[in-house]
Amino acid sequence: MTNILITKADGEREPFDPRKLDISLSRAGASEASRSHIVARVQHELREGMRTEDIYAHAFDYLKDEGAPAVAARYSIKRAIFALGPSGFPFEQFLAEVLRAHGWRTRTGVALTGRCAPHEVDVLAEKNGKRVGIEAKFHNVAGGKTDIKDALYVKARYDDLAHAPESSSRVDEGWLVTNTRFTRNAIRYAQCSNLMLLGWDYPRNRNLLSMIEEMRVHPLTALTTLSDGEKRRLLDNNIVLCRSVQTSHLLEEYGVKPARIPQVIEEAKYLCAPFADASPAQFTHQAHAAA
Amino acid sequence: MTNILITKADGEREPFDPRKLDISLSRAGASEASRSHIVARVQHELREGMRTEDIYAHAFDYLKDEGAPAVAARYSIKRAIFALGPSGFPFEQFLAEVLRAHGWRTRTGVALTGRCAPHEVDVLAEKNGKRVGIEAKFHNVAGGKTDIKDALYVKARYDDLAHAPESSSRVDEGWLVTNTRFTRNAIRYAQCSNLMLLGWDYPRNRNLLSMIEEMRVHPLTALTTLSDGEKRRLLDNNIVLCRSVQTSHLLEEYGVKPARIPQVIEEAKYLCAPFADASPAQFTHQAHAAA
Numbered sequence: 001m002t003n004i005l006i007t008k009a010d011g012e013r014e015p016f017d018p019r020k021l022d023i024s025l026s027r028a029g030a031s032e033a034s035r036s037h038i039v040a041r042v043q044h045e046l047r048e049g050m051r052t053e054d055i056y057a058h059a060f061d062y063l064k065d066e067g068a069p070a071v072a073a074r075y076s077i078k079r080a081i082f083a084l085g086p087s088g089f090p091f092e093q094f095l096a097e098v099l100r101a102h103g104w105r106t107r108t109g110v111a112l113t114g115r116c117a118p119h120e121v122d123v124l125a126e127k128n129g130k131r132v133g134i135e136a137k138f139h140n141v142a143g144g145k146t147d148i149k150d151a152l153y154v155k156a157r158y159d160d161l162a163h164a165p166e167s168s169s170r171v172d173e174g175w176l177v178t179n180t181r182f183t184r185n186a187i188r189y190a191q192c193s194n195l196m197l198l199g200w201d202y203p204r205n206r207n208l209l210s211m212i213e214e215m216r217v218h219p220l221t222a223l224t225t226l227s228d229g230e231k232r233r234l235l236d237n238n239i240v241l242c243r244s245v246q247t248s249h250l251l252e253e254y255g256v257k258p259a260r261i262p263q264v265i266e267e268a269k270y271l272c273a274p275f276a277d278a279s280p281a282q283f284t285h286q287a288h289a290a291a
Numbered sequence: 292m293t294n295i296l297i298t299k300a301d302g303e304r305e306p307f308d309p310r311k312l313d314i315s316l317s318r319a320g321a322s323e324a325s326r327s328h329i330v331a332r333v334q335h336e337l338r339e340g341m342r343t344e345d346i347y348a349h350a351f352d353y354l355k356d357e358g359a360p361a362v363a364a365r366y367s368i369k370r371a372i373f374a375l376g377p378s379g380f381p382f383e384q385f386l387a388e389v390l391r392a393h394g395w396r397t398r399t400g401v402a403l404t405g406r407c408a409p410h411e412v413d414v415l416a417e418k419n420g421k422r423v424g425i426e427a428k429f430h431n432v433a434g435g436k437t438d439i440k441d442a443l444y445v446k447a448r449y450d451d452l453a454h455a456p457e458s459s460s461r462v463d464e465g466w467l468v469t470n471t472r473f474t475r476n477a478i479r480y481a482q483c484s485n486l487m488l489l490g491w492d493y494p495r496n497r498n499l500l501s502m503i504e505e506m507r508v509h510p511l512t513a514l515t516t517l518s519d520g521e522k523r524r525l526l527d528n529n530i531v532l533c534r535s536v537q538t539s540h541l542l543e544e545y546g547v548k549p550a551r552i553p554q555v556i557e558e559a560k561y562l563c564a565p566f567a568d569a570s571p572a573q574f575t576h577q578a579h580a581a582a
Contacts, residue, residue: 115483116479116480116482116483116484117439117476117479117480117483118476119439148408148410149444152443152444152447152448152451153440153443153444153447155447156443156444156446156447156450157443159447160443160480160484185408185409188407188408189407189408189451191407192406192407192408193406193407193451
């Protein structure tokens with residue numbers, strides 16, 4: 001630990017912790033040599049009050065410099081998810097894909113009728129006879145937290161759907177999923193009232209990040225070889241995964257110039273393929289899944 | 292009924308209905324002669340697509356022309372409530388005053404602890420041993436409706452408070468109050484799940500407008516003799532009622548020039564006093580209350 005205070009996304013300050021950066025780099029699949037090299041460079045440049053976001057963006061650039069673009073791309077999953085915005089619809093699609101990769105059958109934007117009122121459910125997911133209604137809460141900035149108001153509203157909605165007169169509208173569980181974090185009160189309320197929360201790194205053992213990493217369902221916004229306009233066109237057509245852009249046919253259809261297509265496919269393959277230089281810690285979730 | 296379509300605050304169109312204007316003018320205390328005169332003038336000037344708001348503002352100007360400034364001021368209650376914004380705090384204070392005038396003991400911004408989480412309640416009201424937690428939803432524009440999300444969230448919050456471990460945090464009912472309207476789904480949900488809604492003109496028989504009129508608890512923003520800055524200073528100090536500004540001492544304290552004070556007090560007295568030229572319909576609510 002150094003004594004330099006850095007500024008977090010929510011504006012709070014905390015001492016810079018090199019271990020946290022190391023863990024992030026390790027999660028991204030960087031080798032031990034790369035990690036210690038990058039952490040040392042970052043520590044050397046550290047200044048009081050620097051924003052966590054900028055520090056991590058720096059580390060990401062170093063990772064690129066070190067000739068590991070796919071590792072760097074994985075490292076940027078978080079930013080790639082923000083790039084799904086500004087509307088929340090592509091995040092709903094992305095979430096449905098993540099769950100699909102984990103064996104759920106999913107539908108998005110489903111109209112159901114509860115005991116008291118009609119509701120639109122962002123993602124309806126089914127697996128092993130269990131039906132889950134999911135509210136996806138997308139934030140455009142890293143500091144944006146999902147608070148107790150959302151937890152309360154989702155709880156009341158799924159209570160109403162749990163008692164739907166028609167079985168086709170009934171759900172067994174309600175989940176609230178976000179790409180960022182929850183306030184302490186939202187977590188406290190949810191734990192006490194049986195509302196399931198899934199956030200960027202919550203709960204600790206199985207969260208959005210671990211679910212993405214485990215099945216390598218990267219958002220296509222992580223690709224550096226596509227322009228913003230090309231990404232937007234794909235997103236607008238409900239194509240949200242990196243692994244979905246691996247045919248030249250599809251890329252051509254959405255206006256990518258033929259000459260650039262091999263590059264895009266090369267990056268997509270690299271990004272969605274198993275890690276070549278991953279640290280052993282990287283595979284914890286998969287080991288769990290296999291066990 | 293004419294065949295001219297006018298534009299409502301929410302953007303929808305409907306045929307202009309002179310009876311509605313007449314009822315509003317009658318509620319404001321205008322005499323029958325004034326009413327028929329004003330309705331005729333408005334109808335003469337009616338053009339396709341005119342906004343309800345503009346038409347009613349016009350009628351309000353005519354009411355002033357006819358030498359009934361206090362009547363006109365009453366007519367403007369709705370606009371005076373919007374002028375409590377942009378923040379929702381003065382509306383919370385105002386709502387507490389309206390309830391106080393109806394015999395409730397009230398407190399604003401109260402921290403309570405439910406079964407699962409802490410909550411801040413906008414207005415806590417008690418009467419005849421009943422404790423009510425109230426969420427005040429202030430909208431800055433006439434078309435802004437309170438929707439089912441708010442109803443759901445308030446329902447879950449008051450469910451949590453109904454089961455509070457400490458009796459000092461427990462409530463018997465939850466209310467959702469707004470200065471505008473509710474969507475049809477919010478009403479449907481609330482009716483089915485025992486959540487009490489109070490809106491500008493909902494429910495039909497006893498709503499925010501009727502409660503204000505019955506006890507003549509007009510917001511001080513209805514006064515035309517105070518500047519916006521003076522009103523703001525009073526609001527910022529939790530003085531929200533017209534009837535609270537009837538002493539020169541208080542007006543001086545908040546920076547009103549001594550020379551202008553008699554005028555302000557004159558208008559306030561006139562505005563908060565019983566109607567002189569009210570139509571019989573005006574007193575329906577009071578007759579109910581007395582019965």
